[in-house]
Amino acid sequence: MTRRHAEWEYRDVRMSRDATREEARLYVTASAEQGRWELACTRIFRDGRREYRLRRRVIHVSKTA
Numbered sequence: 001m002t003r004r005h006a007e008w009e010y011r012d013v014r015m016s017r018d019a020t021r022e023e024a025r026l027y028v029t030a031s032a033e034q035g036r037w038e039l040a041c042t043r044i045f046r047d048g049r050r051e052y053r054l055r056r057r058v059i060h061v062s063k064t065a
Helices: 021-035
Strands: 008-015 038-044 050-057
Touching: 008 021, 021 038, 021 050
Parallel strands: none
Antiparallel strands: 008 050, 038 050
């Protein structure tokens, strides 16, 4: 049995410093529920900007017949 490494698709989301934590949380939660994304990384900059990296597993379908 061969084991393959996980392949991920990434999406970077940037929020301005005017966006509240609640707005960011709602956006990330909606993305996770609808698009099967999960939070991979969060960066908060000194000026208040936030950057979120979302990821989801890439599923390869092989033809069987």
